[in-house]
Amino acid sequence: MSEEVYPLAVLIDELRDDDVTVRVNAMGRISTIALAMGEARTRNELIPFLEEAAQEDEDELLVVLADELAKFVPLVGGPEHAHALIDVLSSLAGCEEPTVRQAAVASLNDIAREMSADQVNEHYVPLLRRISTADWFSSRMSAAGIYASVVAKLGPNDDLLGLYKDLVTDDAPMVRRAAATALPNVIEALGKVQLTGTIQEMFESLVYDDQDSVRLLSVDVVVALSEALRENGKPSSDELVAQTLALLSDKSWRVRYMAADRLEQLAKALNSDEKLPRLVGQFVTLCKDGESEVRSAVAKHVVGFAQNLDPAVVLDEIVPAIEPLVTDPSEHVRESLAGQISYLSVLLGNEKTIKHLLPLFLQMLKDEHSEVRLQIISNLQVINEVIGIDLLSQSLLPAITELAKDKQWRVLLAIINYSPLLAEQLGVEFFNKELVPLVMQWLWDPVWAIRDAAAQNLVKLTDVFGVEWLETIILPKLVVHDPTANYLYRFTSLMVVKTLVPTVSSSALQDPVLPFLLSFSEDSVPNIRFNVAKALLQVAQALVAKNTPNAQSVISESILPVLEKHAEDVDVDVRFYVAEALTQINELVAGGQEMQA
Template identity: 45%
Template sequence: MILRLAQGDWFTSRTSSCGLFSVAYPRANPAQKTELRNSYRALCRDDTPMVRRAAASKLGEVAKVWEKDYLKSELLQIFEDLSRDDQDSVRLLSVDPGIQMVTLLRDEPELTTVKQALKDLIEDKSWRVRYMAAEKIVQIQEAYANKISTEEIVTLYTNLLKDAEGEVRDVASMKLQGFCSGLPTENRAKVIIEQILPVVKPLASDANQHVKVSLASVVMGLAPLLGEKETVEHLLPIFLSMLRDDTPEVRLNIISSLDKVSKVIGQNELTNSLLPAIIELAEDGKWRVRLAIVEYMPLLAEQLNQQFFEDKLLKLCMTWLTDHVFAIREAATNILKQLSDKFGAEWTVQHIIPKVTELSKDANYLHRMTCLFSQKILFQMLNLMLQKLSKKLEKH
């Protein structure tokens, strides 16, 4: 059936056969295997681009089941041909099989040939092929392992970050944290600071907003890799500039991952550098940005001492209870429990309950509803605290 489909007059039958070779090959006898190899080789050189695309997409699966001798003598040449195909839609589909070939031939002399072909794909003239390479750059890095120098793989990656096409820079930026995490630990911080961050910094103000949004979602993840001193010196300026970006999604992504930085830089730097920007964003015109700040508040409370929180942020938390957007009011209500858990029942009775009670007399019925929602949560929380206290008293 596979051979009949592979020799069909219509390209649709030939494309359909491509996915069956890897399933049938391990179960075939030697004579049938020869037929299957010949047939698959013909499909990879078919005149119709759609057939070559289908064959290229299944090349990695076929490589796993072919014997290593045939892999080196036949399939390697097929991969090289597909990686140099005149159709970029075929070349981009050869990136994934290239990764598989590197993994299978890692300890073989033929690895040099595969490495060069894969490098050519990363630097391909078509942005669509470079896009696919950027999408798979972390897998490429893992496949190479110690068979490629740090300098070489970093150069390939930074070239993708500097690509002329915004779509390529976008997907390459998305892979920043994963790529940096995969660098050798002994000199990782030095490589990030000296080779990667100089390329990343211009992306923080890139003309393409999608690049900035992608970068904002991952750049905070570099803080644990660099440590406190290097984060404050090299990353904090990038964070602060992106916190003030004109694009709401950029600010939102930075805020959503602030916990990665707060655990690294310590309370002093948090209060002196990041807190003013956070307070400014708490009144942002975009409600999703305000919502992200509300949800971040309990984490911020853990980083700050009680007195500082009361002076700088408590009033802000109470203001959110009367925000004109219901999602903000609901989120503000929910964080009351977490703040009460953090600072205790006495603090809650003294600072939270009086302000919530004031809402019961508000002229706006929505605010009175918020009062009810808040009281329900506070009752549940105080009841749990009383139960814990009573158990402690019973033990004594």
């Protein structure tokens, strides 16, 4: 067999293998094979073979084929020969399997972007005419996803837009859904070119479609259409606003949910003195919607919607509308609102926040659902910047205390991670009095993730309050060795102090940290003894790094003798970590001696 024929022959054999994995792997190498065969043979031999392979019934293999073909433009001779790939991909675009169709459409779009306008007009327009009118719905669905790339190259084309309109009004709902999904991309592809009446007609058809699965997709269309009109210097028409309001009040809750979830974008797209107020009334209605999912979606976009409004409108219309949501029966609605309500304070300012929002904040801080309280506390800095912490502290502390006892460890973890920011806001005096007991309590939590986070939290709090705070307030509570305490208590106290070694000062390292660590060296549990070895290594490194004057003597007189004693420990793990610590400390000591010399 000649060297020229060999790569294709191997590919053919592997693609006929009974093992699907072999066939898929072979298909993933077709780019390499094409490179070996050269451009002409790829077009004349490999591509026809791949057209036959496209009839394969293994979807996984067809997805790989579609993906690989997107890389083939340079392998077939550049954009002028890229049309050779279209037939294979159009065949894949007609498959029933969605993943295959999506991969084929993506590759067809990639190839179109590399071709010139004349090439697209010559090869893609006939393709769109053919698959847009194909008998099988899958081809028509794929056609919808290709129009944007073609329109971007050719500009407005009444013929193409007419074909697309047929897809928007297709008998098959799945085709109309595909057309609705892709229409925002077509609108974007038209750019600043004057939008035709055909686009408006398509949108109107989608808004009043008898399938709610189609109507809900028209929400993204109205956003794209309104933004395009604004970029063209044209305001949204009254008709477009009316259709937007129709979506927000649709009989299907799924459509109302989608519209509510895009409320912020709709507000920005329709933002004008005349039209935006018409959305305010609908916002109020959505806050009273019978479906909790819709109310939750509205609550998530309160601030995004309100920031487009006059503060007086926010105070008179928006705040009264969200007040009932503070006590909504659905915890998801309350949680969504809790994540947003703090930011309304920025829009209203100090005086109005204290009068109108502060009661809502305080009420949500007492919510029975921990996630609601957590959302308020997590955004506390925003409120603090507007009104100060004093007005919140009376309700803040009970809420934090309750969260600190929450049964969900993830909630407690979030509170721990937030406590350094809370410390900045509360100040050291208030924090020491009210929250230090909680900080210490977290260190002994049954969940390891909480204990670990609590130890790291002490380091972060030190960044806020300083090393002196750590050594005078926290460290004395930790360096108390009770040999009769249970293993978990001993191990936790050891690990917490070990975590703080790089943070404390040189003097605190020597006393009380080092004596505390040495008191564990004879512990009966090997796990504790080898962690002592790790901790002693850290102490030695910290003493040297902090340029401690007597570092060498402390290491030689206090640390090394203990480690050397355990070099022959009965436990293999202890011996390993002791040996590792001795090696690194000896290198450290030797390096220090060389520097002194």
